[in-house]
Amino acid sequence: MPELPEVETIARGVNKRIRGDRIAHVWFDRHPQPFKTPRTRQAKGLEGAAILAVHRTGKHIVFELSSSGSAPNAFESGALKPDSHERKALRPDSHERKALRPDSQWIVHLGMTGRLLVTTPESPVAPHTHARLTLASGRELRFVDPRRFGRLEFRDLRRGDAFGAPGDEPLTIGANEFAALFRGRRLYIKAALLNQTLLAGVGNIYADESLFHAEIRPRRRANRVTRAELDRLRLALRQILTHAIRLGGSSVSDYVDADGARGFFQLEHCVYLRTGQPCRRCQTPIRRVVVAGRGTHFCPKCQR
DNA sequence: CATTTCACCTGGTGGC
DNA sequence: TGCCACCAGGTGAAAT
Known part of the structure; x- marks a missing residue:
């Protein structure tokens, strides 16, 4: 559905909510179309990964992940309740952030009708929900896409596989x-x-x-x-x-x-x-x- | 190679 | 109410 402004809005919103969180569990539905990287490899790469940042490139939403040296997560020790204003404590401070380098990326393209939603696990699951990522905080990140033109892709940065949009950014080009x-x-x-x-x-x-x-x-x-x-x-x-x-x-x-x-x-x-x-x-x-x-x-x- | 067309999907709308 | 044609924010493969 979305073009640059919509994708930017979504990426900012998702980043604000789940940056610093960790992907505990992944569920994908059976439709093969959205999976540019095979579903099983994608799930394996995502589970356990810390979300360092979420941003936009072209019409793509890029999740910067650290699967190896997982981010310190206050939820795991039970020190924090997921829903409170203390959520901000999840974000790595500048000192920690410097130490964490992404080693993989999850790329989401929303196609014509794709949505990314941050919800509670109890919230009703919309029709055409193709992915549910359970986060360590207890919340869920859901990918919903009726027309299934959207695409999900996993990239391993240790294989030098970083995502880059081929075209120039219209906001910064000279x-x-x-x-x-x-x-x-x-x-x-x-x-x-x-x-x-x-x-x-x-x-x-x-x-x-x-x-x-x-x-x-x-x-x-x-x-x-x-x-x-x-x-x-x-x-x-x-x-x-x-x-x-x-x-x-x-x-x-x-x-x-x-x-x-x-x-x-x-x-x-x-x-x-x-x-x-x-x-x-x-x-x-x-x-x-x-x-x-x-x-x-x-x-x-x-x-x- | 550059360019155009079409297929991929579901859902909403408006005409009859 | 039902049926049908047409429209919809995207892209990549196939045809030209």
Whole structure:
């Protein structure tokens, strides 16, 4: 479901809750699709691992794990109750953190409809729950994904297998590097924005919204977009993505963060899913076409 | 090689 | 109410 702002929101939420916790037990369902790494190897790698940090790369959520020198965990000694405000004591302090290096990673891609939820074990298990990770604190991390386009992957860093998104991060890329991405490419600019090997994290919503704000038609050929327009596009992307993160992402249908809370950026969409409605700037009806196999929304007057 | 299309899934919506 | 077509935030394999 999610693009960069939604994935960032979820990764931050999960990190805040379970950083410093430990994976005590893993349950996976029988559907094979989500498991990029075989289910058994994945379970073996995860069980017992300490969660050092959770962060986002492109549209992927990366769990940094330490399976060998497991993190000191106050729950195991029974010194702490899992639900209290004392949870913060779980986080390794700076001195401890320095000593702990991740030796493996768990990579979660949410596909179209995936969710990661931190729950209590008693909370009812939603349909299409494919993974339940019982944590040492007693809570659970659940992966729910009706359409099963999401993927789970385990990487052993001792085999030099670190995860890296192929594309550049749209929030940090410089103007020259950004312009270079599109040089000599004849595909539609919209298709180029969706290509994760060029930019990592832009999906259908933010491609349409950024093209609107940069006043570029989605069907322009990437190599025919001028440098000035590309500069506008880069800034529009950065601004929109940053703003959307601040609002907790776009909740188009059922997107929720790790707490089950909805985002608010959908209220500010100018073109996405607004077919036939008046453009917020010029009142011209928004049009929908199909580009790169995806519904594509634009203002025929504002975007050239 | 670059680019486009299609298959993979379930669920919600709106027309008849 | 039921049935059907169409739509949906993603990606990678196959075809062109």
